[in-house]
Amino acid sequence: MKELLVLAEHRQGDLRDITFEMLTKGRELSQALNADLTVLLLGHNVKGIAKKLTDRAKRVLVVDDERLRNFNAEGYQRVLSHLLSERKPLLTLVGHTAFGVDLAPSLAAELDIPLATDCINLGFEGEKLVVFRQVYEGKVNVRASLRKSESYIVTLRPATFEIEEVKPLGGEIVEIPSPPSLSDDMSYKRFIEYYQPPAGDVDITAADIIVAVGRGIRDVENVPVVEKLAKAFGGVLACSRPIVDKGWLPSDRQVGASGKTVKPKLYLAVGISGQFQHISGMRSSDLIIAINKDSKAPIFRTADYGVVEDLFKVVPALTDRILEEKG
Amino acid sequence: MDIIVCVKHVPETAEADVAIAEDGKSIKTTELVYDINEWDDYAAEEAVLLRDKLGGSVTAITVGSEEADSTLRKCLARGADRAIRLTDEAFEGSDSYVTAKILSKVIKNLPFDLILTGAQASDDGCAQVGVVLAELLGIPHATMVKKLEPKDGIVKVNQELEGGLEEIMELKLPAMLAIQTGINEPRYISIMGIRKAMKKELKVLGLKDIGLTEEEVGESGSWIIVEKMFVPSVEKEAEILTGGVDEIATKITETLKTRGLI
Ligand SMILES: Cc1cc2nc3c(=O)[nH]c(=O)nc-3n(C[C@H](O)[C@H](O)[C@H](O)COP(=O)(O)OP(=O)(O)OC[C@H]3O[C@@H](n4cnc5c(N)ncnc54)[C@H](O)[C@@H]3O)c2cc1C
Numbered sequence: 001m002k003e004l005l006v007l008a009e010h011r012q013g014d015l016r017d018i019t020f021e022m023l024t025k026g027r028e029l030s031q032a033l034n035a036d037l038t039v040l041l042l043g044h045n046v047k048g049i050a051k052k053l054t055d056r057a058k059r060v061l062v063v064d065d066e067r068l069r070n071f072n073a074e075g076y077q078r079v080l081s082h083l084l085s086e087r088k089p090l091l092t093l094v095g096h097t098a099f100g101v102d103l104a105p106s107l108a109a110e111l112d113i114p115l116a117t118d119c120i121n122l123g124f125e126g127e128k129l130v131v132f133r134q135v136y137e138g139k140v141n142v143r144a145s146l147r148k149s150e151s152y153i154v155t156l157r158p159a160t161f162e163i164e165e166v167k168p169l170g171g172e173i174v175e176i177p178s179p180p181s182l183s184d185d186m187s188y189k190r191f192i193e194y195y196q197p198p199a200g201d202v203d204i205t206a207a208d209i210i211v212a213v214g215r216g217i218r219d220v221e222n223v224p225v226v227e228k229l230a231k232a233f234g235g236v237l238a239c240s241r242p243i244v245d246k247g248w249l250p251s252d253r254q255v256g257a258s259g260k261t262v263k264p265k266l267y268l269a270v271g272i273s274g275q276f277q278h279i280s281g282m283r284s285s286d287l288i289i290a291i292n293k294d295s296k297a298p299i300f301r302t303a304d305y306g307v308v309e310d311l312f313k314v315v316p317a318l319t320d321r322i323l324e325e326k327g
Numbered sequence: 328m329d330i331i332v333c334v335k336h337v338p339e340t341a342e343a344d345v346a347i348a349e350d351g352k353s354i355k356t357t358e359l360v361y362d363i364n365e366w367d368d369y370a371a372e373e374a375v376l377l378r379d380k381l382g383g384s385v386t387a388i389t390v391g392s393e394e395a396d397s398t399l400r401k402c403l404a405r406g407a408d409r410a411i412r413l414t415d416e417a418f419e420g421s422d423s424y425v426t427a428k429i430l431s432k433v434i435k436n437l438p439f440d441l442i443l444t445g446a447q448a449s450d451d452g453c454a455q456v457g458v459v460l461a462e463l464l465g466i467p468h469a470t471m472v473k474k475l476e477p478k479d480g481i482v483k484v485n486q487e488l489e490g491g492l493e494e495i496m497e498l499k500l501p502a503m504l505a506i507q508t509g510i511n512e513p514r515y516i517s518i519m520g521i522r523k524a525m526k527k528e529l530k531v532l533g534l535k536d537i538g539l540t541e542e543e544v545g546e547s548g549s550w551i552i553v554e555k556m557f558v559p560s561v562e563k564e565a566e567i568l569t570g571g572v573d574e575i576a577t578k579i580t581e582t583l584k585t586r587g588l589i
């Protein structure tokens with residue numbers, strides 16, 4: 001029987017959402033292919049996590065080893081290249097996350113298994129594996145096929161596949177020993193520690209109303225234009241990544257994959273294009289309004305309301321209107 | 328410290344009209360402005376900063392057409408010592424895997440302690456080339472690097488994870504690091520600066536010079552082949568508020584009032 005592997009992603013003792021997203025898509029694919037869906041879990045002292053995964057797959061393969069305690073692409077790759085060579089799964093799913101991006105390309109290159117990264121959908125058409133991806137900053141979609149092979153690796157874009165509710169499957173946990181290649185001399189790359197930058201004075205995750213500013217603001221001197229609107233609302237000012245990169249706002253104001261995840265009652269995005277790394281941090285907001293002069297900006301695919309206009313015209317007008325309303 | 332920085336010449340699309348070309352597999356490029364990939368700008372700056380601190384050299388490399396010279400010239404103007412462009416008709420249709428293969432063939436014959444790439448290219452967004460390159464060269468790698476400190480044959484890096492968390496790792500040199508934005512402040516490169524750097528070496532190499540066959544590059548050597556490009560269908564289209572600016576402001580205000588947000 002063909003096998004479809006999902007590589008579980010976990011950090012500091014918790015499974016990450018992407019694992020469940022992959023399992024949702026993986027289940028759909030395995031049914032269409034009539035293949036076994038197997039989860040692969042690497043780590044140390046991961047019994048609790050393994051148990052949770054048995055709800056969603058018939059088989060959970062566990063490699064439990066002190067040397068896999070913290071993620072290190074090198075150690076993980078050694079175990080995975082051994083397992084993939086031995087099992088030859090038709091497809092291995094990995095998250096397109098910091099973890100997956102560090103791991104999947106070198107694994108694929110070592111084994112010469114065709115890889116497609118950051119996919120938003122995939123499926124087999126007969127023998128052919130077809131994937132969908134986004135290019136040109138989210139403005140264009142690509143349909144692509146992979147070179148014919150007995151095995152494939154695909155990384156899935158996070159926050160793209162809705163996690164389905166399932167009846168617990170009660171799958172089995174199968175412990176497998178670490179391969180000899182996971183020797184003690186993994187001295188190429190060494191994990192030292194986690195580092196959490198100190199929290200700032202504003203917690204944007206607690207705000208009901210967020211007005212977020214993006215690169216469309218052009219200059220640090222213009223930031224107050226948007227800040228005034230945030231104030232008029234009695235909300236907080238947040239931003240996309242380039243604004244933090246440029247040092248215009250502190251990093252605790254950044255919304256997105258590498259910043260904060262927020263869920264306010266109102267999220268107003270100003271001059272933000274809507275790359276998936278930004279969207280994943282704000283897509284669950286109750287109401288999303290976007291102001292962007294480009295009608296094709298991907299942000300309009302996530303927003304409830306859109307304004308296609310120059311922010312320098314709309315934002316001051318809106319600020320005045322809100323202040324008027326509030327008296 | 329000898330540093331190699333891989334840079335890509337990409338179209339700026341965030342604010343441009345992007346249309347699909349006749350072949351249905353690419354975009355119309357004539358109207359687009361090209362520049363160095365945003366992530367590579369940070370990588371090139373980091374390379375030059377390190378070289379200035381530690382001595383050694385910086386070599387900028389690209390796989391691309393003649394137009395990509397402007398991106399290489401920008402790197403030279405920033406302070407890179409030399410540049411290499413890899414160009415061949417046979418490279419047409421190459422994916423990230425092939426790009427990494429091509430780069431590896433050239434880089435393996437150069438002296439280097441560090442290879443820097445961007446975390447991703449803004450056009451294809453694969454986030455692949457650097458890591459594949461590291462594997463092909465048999466050296467360790469780290470991605471999303473926000474901070475780096477080389478010392479005594481080792482480089483200590485901060486790798487960015489999700490939600491602001493970072494992990495600190497140590498890698499043996501030589502190593503490949505994929506650079507994340509925000510690691511430095513890329514200096515502004517003036518036209519004058521670019522002119523001044525015109526005298527610096529820019530070498531052009533093709534398929535024959537690098538020891539790969541035609542089958543190993545282009546579509547035939549690739550893992551992934553583009554079948555079609557299209558403008559995505561809008562699953563959930565925003566309701567676009569129209570009218571004059573004041574009208575729009577009123578519409579938003581009314582909407583928010585009915586939801587109790589004002
Ligand atoms: C690993 C990784 C993690 C990342 N994490 C994050 C993250 O956490 N958060 C994040 O935001 N990004 C993140 N990014 C970066 C992300 O890929 C994008 O580069 C970024 O979100 C773009 O920010 P932006 O929309 O402000 O800028 P751009 O994409 O440049 O968009 C600017 C927008 O402003 C509009 N505009 C310009 N002028 C005007 C005007 N006068 N009026 C109205 N509109 C105007 C333009 O039409 C355009 O749509 C990450 C990237 C990587 C690789």
Ligand SMILES: Nc1ncnc2c1ncn2[C@@H]1O[C@H](COP(=O)(O)O)[C@@H](O)[C@H]1O
Pocket residue numbers: 333334335364366367370388389390391423426443444445446447448449451452453454455456457
């Ligand atoms: N054609 C190219 N020439 C040189 N370097 C490249 C090329 N394509 C990608 N890279 C490098 O690899 C990084 C990741 O690209 P990608 O895997 O395409 O997202 C980029 O930021 C560049 O540093």
